[in-house]
Amino acid sequence: MKAKEIREMGADEIRRKIDDSTQEMFNLRFQHATGQLENTARLNKTKKEVARLKTILKEVEQ
Template identity: 40%
Template sequence: MKVAELREKNVSELNDELVELRRAQFNLRMQKGTGQLSKPDQVGKVRKDIARIKTVLNEKSRAGETA
């Protein structure tokens, strides 16, 4: 996921994406805990995507954009 793509989305779309990624992160944590995680690199990718979305949301809130 690229930051340029995220900046094109509005706040509600970003929030939906954030919820989806948090669910994916939870599922990956559960898989890791039970020893069923097949792609350990996915954990880091999801974390970074969440951070990117939060950064863009923060930028938009400082700029005064709303949903």
């Protein structure tokens, strides 16, 4: 998800997306630990997406 798309969302929607992405990251880490995750790059992409969402949420709240 691009930063421009995130900025068009409302603060509540961004928070919901953060929760969803955090849950997905937890599941991906669990799959990675058990050896079931084939695409490990997805874990890093999700981590960066959460960071991007949190950064833009702080910008919106100011």
